[in-house]
Amino acid sequence: MKQHETAPFWETKTLEALNPQEWEMLCDGCGLCCLNRLQDEEDDTAPIYLTRVACECYDIKAGQCSDYANRFEKVEGCMRLSVERVAEYDWLPETCAYRLIYEGKSLPAWHPLISKDPHTVRPHGMYALNPILDNEFIDLEDYIVEESI
Known part of the structure; x- marks a missing residue:
């Protein structure tokens, strides 16, 4: 690193020290947190199962939340x-x-903060692969993509 350059915020600050903008910038936009998960409701220690079923606000074509600002009120x-x-x-x-x-x-290296390109996530397989949208007729257990996380 050259003498006049400073380290990026994510290398110099703790998570607690990040401002809201920096916190949001950490998100790589993969959409994996938008996929429904299953866990035994009576056992917090039970495994969590990831499904291919995305939240109703997930925009499959864009690969992101369709109403990020209002997602908590809508979902x-x-x-x-x-x-x-x-x-x-x-x-x-x-x-x-x-x-x-x-x-x-x-x-x-593929993270957008490093690559300076928001599209580097997908070529590395870091996104919600072939998601389907949640609806009342879907049985989440039919769409589990991993044994557990």
Whole structure:
């Protein structure tokens, strides 16, 4: 690093020290947190199963939330990711920047903050692959994509 350059914010600040804009910038836009998960409601220690079924606000073509600003009002159970709860986010993919920074790890080369290109996520397979939209007729158990997380 040249003498006049400074390290990027995600390398110099703790998650608690990030401002709201920096917190949002950590998101790589993969959409994996927009996929429905299943867990035994009576057992918080039970495995979490990821499905291919995306939230009703997920825009499949764009690969992102169709109403990000109003998602909490529109979707019951949409979780606000926050620094106060980051220790609970072991259900997020291992590539998630929130999880990586919390665990003291570096961002991958394909992350938009590193590559300077928001489209580098998809060529590396880091996105909600072939999602379908949630509706009342879907049985989530038919769409599990991993054994558990």
